[in-house]
Amino acid sequence: MTLAEHATPAPRPGRRADAERNRAAIIEAAGAVFAECGGGVDVREIARRSGVGMGTLYRHFPTKDELLATVLERQFNAWLTDAYQRAVATEDPWQALAGFFEQLLGTQAGNRAVVESYASTGGPSASCIQRCYALIDQLRTRCVDAGVLRPGVTTEDLFLLSGSLSQAVLTTAESHPGQWRRLLRISLDGLSSRNAEPLPVRGMGADTPASTD
Amino acid sequence: MTLAEHATPAPRPGRRADAERNRAAIIEAAGAVFAECGGGVDVREIARRSGVGMGTLYRHFPTKDELLATVLERQFNAWLTDAYQRAVATEDPWQALAGFFEQLLGTQAGNRAVVESYASTGGPSASCIQRCYALIDQLRTRCVDAGVLRPGVTTEDLFLLSGSLSQAVLTTAESHPGQWRRLLRISLDGLSSRNAEPLPVRGMGADTPASTD
DNA sequence: CATCAAGCGGAGCGGCCGCTCCTGTTGTAC
C-alpha cells in the first residue's frame, strides 16, 4: 500500500524488543494482505506472511476483527493526515475538493479492506469517520464561500459519493483501469455551481424522479 | 422482491408435478434469501425456507453457484423486460434515461445478491449484461439524438455509474433511506448536456485531475 | 390396487477458518 503506516509510533513501552518487532511485522503484513484480499482472508495467511505463529498473532491482537480495525485505522489516519496537508496546500477551493477525491480514489483503488469497510456498519472507528467528515466539510465550506459548489450539497452527500465511487474504482480496477476518472469527472461536474441549479435542501419530500428537467 | 419471477415458465416438461412445485419453491425462496442476505447465505437456510430437504435442492441445482446464477438471471431478465417497456413508453429521452436509473436503484435497493454481482466478475450471465448494455445504449442514443446528453458519455460510463450508485443505495438503505436520490440527481446533472462540456472521448491520456476547471 | 422409478429428506463427510493451549525458546536482569 501507498498509505504510510505511522501513527501511534510506540504503542507499549514496557515490552520486549522482539515482541515489538513482531507486532510491527504483523501490522505491516496484515495491511498488505487485507488490502489485496479483503477482510475475509484466512488469518493463517497473515501469520505466514509476517513470519509469525498463530499464538504470537493472537497475543498481540485478541481478535481478527480487532487486528483489521487497528490496521484500517492506522492506514486511514495516515491517509487523512496526508489528505489534510494537501488540502491546506491547495489554494483553489475547487481544486482542493477535486484533489481530495482524486487522491482518495487513486490510493485506495487497490485496497479491498478499506472499500469493504464503506459497506459494513462502522468500518473504521467512529473517530476516523468524524475526522473525515470534518475534512470534507472544510473542503465543502471553502467551495461554498467561493461560490463554486452547487448550493444544497451536504457533507454527507460528498461522503456518500466518495464511498460510492470507491466501489466503482475497485470493481473496475483491473478490467478498465483509469475509467473511474470519467465517473469522477461526471460527478464533479454535477457538483459544480456553474453547471446545475441548487439541490433540494435535504428534503426528499418531492417524490418526482431526479431528472434535471 | 418486487422483481417478478417469470421467464422460461416451463423449464422441463417430463417431470413429476411435485418436483416442479419444489423447483419453483426453491427458486422463490432462494430469490428472497439471496436478496436479503447476499450470496453468502447457508444453503440450509434456503432449503428450510422453501420447505425442502438438502437432497431435493441439490438434485434441482447441482451447485449453490448455479442456483444463484439461475435466480439472478431470472430476476434480472424480468427486470430488464420491465425496464425496456418503460423505456419505450416514455417519450422524452431524458426522462427515459432518468427513469431507467430511478427504477434500477429503486427496485434493487434491497437486493444484496444483485448488487454484489456487480462487484464479482461475471455476475449475471454475459447475455444479461449484453441485453442491459443494449438497453442503456438505446437510451443513450435517444438522448444524444435529442442533444440532451453530454457528448462523449459512453454506454460503459452509464453502466458503471449504475453499478456504482447501486452500491451506494445498498450501503445507505437503512441508515439514510432516500438519500441515494440526491446522488443520482448529482450524477444525472453531470451527464446533462446543458450542464457540462463534452467528456474526453475515451482517452485517459490526460494525466490531469478530473477537475472541471 | 399393484408396481416401480422418480423424487425426497436429512444425517453426515470433508474442508475451511477463527481461536486456544501447551511445550519449547529467548530476551533480560542480576
Next chain:
DNA sequence: GTACAACAGGAGCGGCCGCTCCGCTTGATG
C-alpha cells in the same frame, strides 16, 4: 552464567458450510 518471566509456534478444537449418500415416500401408469 543463571534464572525466570515473557514470548513464540503450530497442532488441534469447535463451528460453519458446501455437498453427498442412502433408505424411505409418493406420484404416475396400467
